[in-house]
Amino acid sequence: MIKKKNSIKGYLFLSPILILITIFLIYPFIRVIHVSLFATRFGFGKMEFSGIQNYISLFKDEVFQTSVLNSMIWTVGCLILQLSIPLGIALLLNKKFRGGNIVRSIILIPWITPVVGVAMMTRWILEPQLGLANKILFGTGLISGPINFLGSMTNALPTLMVISSWQFIPFGTLLMLAALQTISPELYDAIKIDGANSWQIFRYLIFPLIGSMVGFVFFFGFVWNFNTFAIIWMTTQGGPVNSTMTLPALIYKRAFKTFNMGESAAMATVVGFFLIAVGFLFFKYVWKRAEQ
Amino acid sequence: MQRIRRDLIRRNTITLFFLIAIVVILFIDLFPFYWVFISSLQPNIEILTGKTRLFPLKMTLKNYADLLLETAGVTAFRHYILNSLRISLVVAVLSTGVAILGAYGLSHYQFFGKEFLGRMLLFVYVFPTILIIIPVYGIMSKFKLVDTHLSLILIHTTLAAPFCTWLLRSFFDSVPFELEEAAKIDGCNKFQAFIRIALPLSAPGILTAGIFAMITSWGEYIFVLIMINSGTKKTVPLALAAYMSHVDIQWGRLLAGSALNVLPILMIFLPLTRYFLKGFMEGALK
Numbered sequence: 001m002i003k004k005k006n007s008i009k010g011y012l013f014l015s016p017i018l019i020l021i022t023i024f025l026i027y028p029f030i031r032v033i034h035v036s037l038f039a040t041r042f043g044f045g046k047m048e049f050s051g052i053q054n055y056i057s058l059f060k061d062e063v064f065q066t067s068v069l070n071s072m073i074w075t076v077g078c079l080i081l082q083l084s085i086p087l088g089i090a091l092l093l094n095k096k097f098r099g100g101n102i103v104r105s106i107i108l109i110p111w112i113t114p115v116v117g118v119a120m121m122t123r124w125i126l127e128p129q130l131g132l133a134n135k136i137l138f139g140t141g142l143i144s145g146p147i148n149f150l151g152s153m154t155n156a157l158p159t160l161m162v163i164s165s166w167q168f169i170p171f172g173t174l175l176m177l178a179a180l181q182t183i184s185p186e187l188y189d190a191i192k193i194d195g196a197n198s199w200q201i202f203r204y205l206i207f208p209l210i211g212s213m214v215g216f217v218f219f220f221g222f223v224w225n226f227n228t229f230a231i232i233w234m235t236t237q238g239g240p241v242n243s244t245m246t247l248p249a250l251i252y253k254r255a256f257k258t259f260n261m262g263e264s265a266a267m268a269t270v271v272g273f274f275l276i277a278v279g280f281l282f283f284k285y286v287w288k289r290a291e292q
Numbered sequence: 293m294q295r296i297r298r299d300l301i302r303r304n305t306i307t308l309f310f311l312i313a314i315v316v317i318l319f320i321d322l323f324p325f326y327w328v329f330i331s332s333l334q335p336n337i338e339i340l341t342g343k344t345r346l347f348p349l350k351m352t353l354k355n356y357a358d359l360l361l362e363t364a365g366v367t368a369f370r371h372y373i374l375n376s377l378r379i380s381l382v383v384a385v386l387s388t389g390v391a392i393l394g395a396y397g398l399s400h401y402q403f404f405g406k407e408f409l410g411r412m413l414l415f416v417y418v419f420p421t422i423l424i425i426i427p428v429y430g431i432m433s434k435f436k437l438v439d440t441h442l443s444l445i446l447i448h449t450t451l452a453a454p455f456c457t458w459l460l461r462s463f464f465d466s467v468p469f470e471l472e473e474a475a476k477i478d479g480c481n482k483f484q485a486f487i488r489i490a491l492p493l494s495a496p497g498i499l500t501a502g503i504f505a506m507i508t509s510w511g512e513y514i515f516v517l518i519m520i521n522s523g524t525k526k527t528v529p530l531a532l533a534a535y536m537s538h539v540d541i542q543w544g545r546l547l548a549g550s551a552l553n554v555l556p557i558l559m560i561f562l563p564l565t566r567y568f569l570k571g572f573m574e575g576a577l578k
Contacts, residue, residue, distance in 0.1 A: 007403035007404060009397070010406065014393070014394045014397040016393055016408065017394040017453050017457055018394075020453065021454065023427060024446065025424065027427070028426075031427035032426060103314060104563040105563070106321065113511075113558065114510060114513075114557070115552050116528075116532050117551060117553055120536065124406065129342060130340070132327060166320070174575075216572075218484070229422045234513070250426070251406065256518055261426050277411065
């Protein structure tokens, strides 16, 4: 294709979107570092420079330590579910069958659902007295008393991890499935003639070809999970006793519930640099290697 | 003979296993939606006394009526639906417009940093919005936009338009170059040729981008939570979340509200799934 080197015009057409992103995403991302260096309750107006004081008090803060730990458990746990299950389902669905296209469209539904809808369903199904989950478990004799899924310190975090993964898994599945479908049928035939068993087909044909997609889902999932806020806030608000307090929930709580914007900004800065580092490592080592 | 029979049994077992697996997957996927919807059609008193049924004997629209016909000031749900609709429609139009321009630039011009910019637009899809709530609140208060719908329109467009741009670019790229060349020979300039040829051919992509932007705005929660204070300016997610945090939850109305929040947009989006995924395919495999 012949294209003229016409750089100015290209930028011109992109300028509306770039202006929006710069004002509302990139500038705030930088600005948050600035706010983190001040003792401030509201993030503007009266601000007093305090150097790294916010960071010092942050790292001494036990709730912060808890939320770091929770965020780690949350992200790793969710990613394990969200990579293994989609890969399994995608391999299962990767064949032609009647209604296949409809099934594939329907599967995506949880991912499109607004998070408030997911929160509502969660609360309704897991409600200790009225919820269906307890009724079924009780009816089949698996439990003797109602389980408090969201109100107990031991249950809340794993429960929410499953709910959040329920939402992400369809998305991961369809991406992996789409990648699988780029492998031409002749390749399967060829490797089968060579006498490969199912595991060898997966190891030597499928995985190398969809590896870049798995990497992509991993990175998307990592960032998405690490920043999951709405479902947690709408179901438990980080409780009971901080057992579901992840970093995003604590960032929100410190900023808009207890009005300690400075400390909240310090937390956001720490998380921001962490994510940038993860992104850098991902693009440097995983992405490039998968492309080869 | 026996061998053929054995093969047949084996194949049927595999098919059966396959069907069961699909049914299980679809059940886990869809059952919560069915349960919320079917619960919302049962009388509030039965819901609150734990008598909600999987297959109700009698159904009623009373919960919906209670929710929608209530006129008592700020608790009027209709009002929130109108707020949400207005905001998300404006966001859809703005995002699509901004995205068409941007995608045209990406697909028809060469310039420095183009591929990087394109990638960046895709990754805004998972931008960690929670990290920027404080400065965004600061910016909005500086422009006196706190507690206005305009603030939501701006931020939602910023969140939705980048993915729309990325998505549309792949549509514009797949329009044969020769078609636009032919239009130019007929006397169109470059942009006119694009409007007349590539744009109509990309209609599914444009529709998907618009609906995607609308859904993004319709379901967005964090920025509504921090920006909106007045009861009358709330959107549906904020209203539902507020209902949920009441000590004495009105489950009947809440279920009806959730059904209204979720089901219509799923209906609109389902036929467009294929085009939506196209955007990610290009991002991951290119």
